Amino acid sequence: MLYPHVQAGIAKIDRRPPSAALAPFVEFYWHVRWRTDEPYDTKVLSHPNVHLVFEEPVPLVYGVDRTLFVRRLEGRGQVLGVKFLPGGFRAFTAGPVIDLADRRVPASRVFGPEVEDAGRAVLAHEDVDAMARRAEEFLLRDLPAPDxxxxxxxxxxxxxxxxxxxxxxxxxxxxxxxxxxxxxxxxxxxxxxxxxxxxxxxxxxxxxxxxxxxxxxxxxxxxxxxxxxxxxxxxxxxxxxxxxxxxxxxxx
Incomplete structure (x- = not known):
């Protein structure tokens, strides 16, 4: 995340580790909660990772952003993200991960419509640990074998x-x-x-x-x-x- 000293006054960032069952796939869960009176463009210099993000209005899958990721924060809100290990997302998708590069797609295209119910369940919580547990429960329901x-x-x-x-x-x-x-x-x-x-x-x-x-x-x-x-x-x-x-x- 660029300009961390500026963003510290706008957003709080937390991380949680995955369970042992998801450790071959997931690097960590990340949570951002923000509050700002004026719109603020948060900027991230992305790593080579795919993310599943539980957010409004629907969960999205973010491929590797090879430019500069920019997201506008307004008012108050929160998101929970799943940062997959490099290579860890391949087992969840039907094609090469390069097909997702510089793209964000509805998570339902990858995980089915059930991911939208999971997203609502995740975002119904304020506690980060509870949100991460809900995300884990969803991913564990149909977990592929480690590659x-x-x-x-x-x-x-x-x-x-x-x-x-x-x-x-x-x-x-x-x-x-x-x-x-x-x-x-x-x-x-x-x-x-x-x-x-x-x-x-x-x-x-x-x-x-x-x-x-x-x-x-x-x-x-x-x-x-x-x-x-x-x-x-x-x-x-x-x-x-x-x-x-x-x-x-x-x-x-």
Missing amino acids: PVAGEVAAMVEAITSDPALFRVDQAAEKLHVSIRTLQRLFAEYVGASPKWVLRRARLHEAVSRADQGVPIDWTTLADDLGYSDQSHMTRDFTATVGVSPAKYAGT
């Missing part, structure tokens, strides 16, 4: 996003002992974004994280640390996605 390939893909995403020395797809493929084509195919099928996008987004997350710390930053050194050819390259990449330069974002 071992999905687990392998989740481990691949973790491996390449947590290694600061990886900047290119060929490096990632070598580290993971697969061909570039295999890596691309697995990410299209299970993740919903290309390996190149995942690597690039991980660099942007690190840049934003540093900027949010509120301390002076040597942007040239950071660009080098993140594998950019120079500071201008990082600035262009950051600005194209976030909408402002790194220096301007850090000063907000």
